[in-house]
Amino acid sequence: MFISETKVRVRYAETDKMGYVYYGNCAQYYEVGRVEALRKLDSSYKALEDSGIMMPVIQLIINFKKPALYDDILTIKxxxxxxxxxxxxxxxxxxxxxxxxxxxxxxxLAFVHQNTMKPCNCPQWFNDLFIDFDLKECFERTNIKKNNSV
Amino acid sequence: MFISETKVRVRYAETDKMGYVYYGNCAQYYEVGRVEALRKLDSSYKALEDSGIMMPVIQLIINFKKPALYDDILTIKxxxxxxxxxxxxxxxxxxxxxxxxxxxxxxxLAFVHQNTMKPCNCPQWFNDLFIDFDLKECFERTNIKKNNSV
Amino acid sequence: MFISETKVRVRYAETDKMGYVYYGNCAQYYEVGRVEALRKLDSSYKALEDSGIMMPVIQLIINFKKPALYDDILTIKxxxxxxxxxxxxxxxxxxxxxxxxxxxxxxxLAFVHQNTMKPCNCPQWFNDLFIDFDLKECFERTNIKKNNSV
Amino acid sequence: MFISETKVRVRYAETDKMGYVYYGNCAQYYEVGRVEALRKLDSSYKALEDSGIMMPVIQLIINFKKPALYDDILTIKxxxxxxxxxxxxxxxxxxxxxxxxxxxxxxxLAFVHQNTMKPCNCPQWFNDLFIDFDLKECFERTNIKKNNSV
Known part of the structure; x- marks a missing residue:
């Protein structure tokens, strides 16, 4: 199990008339969460795209419990x-x-060839990031390397 | 069962680098769909808010099958x-x-009092919209009254 | 002078905590306005992109006078x-x-070659749309042809 | 003159079909920029709202020179x-x-009373933040106090 934590501050643009974050905008926070998770695994979503692989989301589920407030710093696990x-x-x-x-x-998310848009296996180099999967913890990792996430 | 159909044209703003609609933006299309559904029931989400009731989304599930393309006119059922x-x-x-x-x-979506933010039953007048629920069909209705949805 | 009118209903997603449309979202309304204007000229932004021309925005100016309200049908001229x-x-x-x-x-907006990203003149066929420029009025045009804008 | 610098990483959600950040989304980056600028002045936009003052944007101008790329860390001055x-x-x-x-x-941005929505002067305590205006520099300030911006 690999766990990554990222922080994001709620923008005014992300709130709605109800005074809280618009429900659909949580999909953006989830995007930030997984992109930073991949970065902590020494990879990046951008590197995957540059290698010709795209990762469209094929299923999204969100269970909302409490509202997210303007200007709050949220932690995305x-x-x-x-x-x-x-x-x-x-x-x-x-x-x-x-x-x-x-x-x-x-x-x-599915792995898809950019040219053909056909599903494919994830690249070997990406799979290799998970070799020591059980041992990996982002907290250890972020201690031993420069974490340049914003 | 009540079925409502609405159309929406995909904006450039809603697409992403992959060339398709960003997955999180479908939540907006669903919002348009349910807001127009309520309007066809002779109600409106705005009327509910004006009466002191808010309806936060408490669960969202989306299963993506095909990409939504720029400039396409989508039908939201x-x-x-x-x-x-x-x-x-x-x-x-x-x-x-x-x-x-x-x-x-x-x-x-939950019904919530605007002042207390506590859950509540939907208002009686809203519930009454569903009295002839089984008989209601938006297609019949839209034939007999002016449909001013955009 | 060519004038086009399009209507758009304000989505909940487009409002913010202030209760009105978020200022940045007006850029989307302007996009809808110009895309429908091109459509009424018998062209489309999509057709331009399909022919290898992109049109990035190089300057945006907005003067806000009154707030745009939720659920209102706005007219974009x-x-x-x-x-x-x-x-x-x-x-x-x-x-x-x-x-x-x-x-x-x-x-x-600038005209730019999709491959080189270098500025270019607008295509001749696009320029030809403006031959009878002074005579053209969208209102006349929309009377004589099917207007399929949403 | 007061100068504040903030960093923001470009999200996939913020890009469009052209492959770059959608022009309207820069309004969000500007929001992040000014909100963090106020925070560095020992204030916050949230504090202003909590005191009954809202600050609607009344004019926006953007001159776009180069595209903003996905995953780039942008500096907002x-x-x-x-x-x-x-x-x-x-x-x-x-x-x-x-x-x-x-x-x-x-x-x-205008200063507006939340209740009446009438224009007003900025609160005295807010104006006082600018007393030593010419001496203030965010870089000095961020060196001497904890900067908790995300």
């Missing part, structure tokens, strides 16, 4: 439980500044 | 299967211009 | 005053349901 | 040149990772 194959699944937990779980969800 | 109580559930099917199902999903 | 060359300029006026001007603005 | 009165003006410069200026712009 992104969890990978299984090694990737033709798909990769991410689990998410969003916490507010009081460390209260405000929503949780999951996304399944 | 919104379905209500059960009468509302403390919650209301909407089902969605999105079709492209070739009438191919591109994604389907569902949302559960 | 898009005006082209000069024939396109290496650039094309659009003027916009946004009106609410009471026909009050709520904001006005302008955008300049 | 936010500049306040004049003391606030009934309005406040922010200037912005956006730089990519190569330190190339990609766009620059400005916004004017």
């Amino acid at each position: 992104t969890i990978i439980k299984e090694k990737p194959g033709v798909k990769i699944k991410f689990y998410y937990e969003l916490y507010n500044e009081m460390n209260v779980l405000i929503n949780q969800g999951e996304t399944i | 919104t379905i209500i299967k059960e009468k509302p109580g403390v919650k209301i559930k909407f089902y969605y099917e999105l079709y492209n211009e070739m009438n191919v199902l591109i994604n389907q999903g569902e949302t559960i | 898009t005006i082209i005053k000069e024939k396109p060359g290496v650039k094309i300029k659009f003027y916009y006026e946004l009106y609410n349901e009471m026909n009050v001007l709520i904001n006005q603005g302008e955008t300049i | 936010t500049i306040i040149k004049e003391k606030p009165g009934v309005k406040i003006k922010f200037y912005y410069e956006l730089y990519n990772e190569m330190n190339v200026l990609i766009n620059q712009g400005e916004t004017i």
